[in-house]
Amino acid sequence: MMVSRFSLAVALWLVLAPMAARAESLSVDFSDLTLGSESFNNGSDGAGGFSSNGVFFRNSYNPTWQTWSGWSYSNQTDNTTAGFGNQFSSFAGGDASGDGIYAVAYGQSPSSVRFDLPELDPHRSPVSMSASFTNTTYAALSMQNGDAFSKKFGGSTGNDPDFFLLTIVGYSGLGASGDIIGEVDFYLADFRFDDSSLDSIVQDWTTVDLSTLIGARSIGFRLTSSDVGTFGMNTPAYFAMDDFSIRFSVIPEPASIAMFGVGLAGAVAIVRRRRGRIV
Incomplete structure (x- = not known):
């Protein structure tokens, strides 16, 4: 027996x-894109956006004014030069994943800053979602030192409760449409502490758990700041992103x-x- x-x-x-559960992931580190040294793509090709590993990043470019909104991608590393002329550099001085390229976003609301996820295989069950974020050099130095349009965070005394908040929103439909699946807040700068030594402006790449947004078909981004003037937010409406990832548990097919x-x-x-x- x-x-x-x-x-x-x-x-x-x-x-x-062969039936044992296995894990897979959808990873977007922009390594499938190409750029020359210390350069960027801000949508001047008029394509309306770009794709990386099946994820579509929307871009809007105005050739008359040579302005853009939405997403661009960059490998610039200048984290010391202040001002609008350095709008495509991360304050971390490069990317998070090591391939050199990361995404830069400009815009205050999901109507302008969003990306669409591919339709997922029904036999893949998402178990976690995350992405890494940091400031751009332009926004960070504007908050750190102030400039012609924006205040120095903390004010002259260092005690002003300033903040720069990124809200990541999951939507049930493409193009930031449909129902809201959930929202995740991440402070790119936070000066709201009673102890001013805790005040901070994010410089390093920081991984943010987005698992509460699982099930979304698109992800939108909203920026808000304590520094608001007559024409709206004074803080430069920029942030950088890298290493977007969804991990799956693969369900056996029938x-x-x-x-x-x-x-x-x-x-x-x-x-x-x-x-x-x-x-």
Whole structure:
């Protein structure tokens, strides 16, 4: 009987091994895009956006004024030069993933800053979602030092409760449409502490858990700031993103389940035949 049980265990393992759950991921680190040294793509090609690993990043470019909104991508590393002329550099001095390229966003609302996710295989069950964020050099130095349009965060005393908040919103439809799945807040700068030594402007790449947005078909972004004037937000409406990732648990397809049934029946038959020879 012991041999029979061992044989059944081995046979079942051989059948069940291919059925074991496995993890996969959709990762967007922009390594599939190309750029020259210290350069950027801000949509001047008029394509209306770009795709990376199946995720579509919207861009709007005005050739008359040579202005853009939405998403661009960059490999610029200048984290010391202040002003609008350095709008495509991350304050971290490069990317998060090590391939050199990251995304830069400009705009205050999901209507201008959003990306669409590909339709997912129904046999893939999302279990987690995350992305890395940091400030652009333009926005960070504007908050750190002030400029002609924006105040120095903390004010002259350092005690003003300033903030620069990125809100990440998941939508059930493409193009930031449909129902809101959820929202995640991430402070790109936070000076609201009673202890001013805790005040900070994000410089390093920071991974943010977006798992509450699982099920979204598009992700939109909203920027708000304590520094608001007559014409709206004074803080430059920029941030940088890298390493967007969704991890999945792969569910076996019906064909695989059917094969499991056939294999199990075969395993039982093998054990029965072996049992007849055991003494």
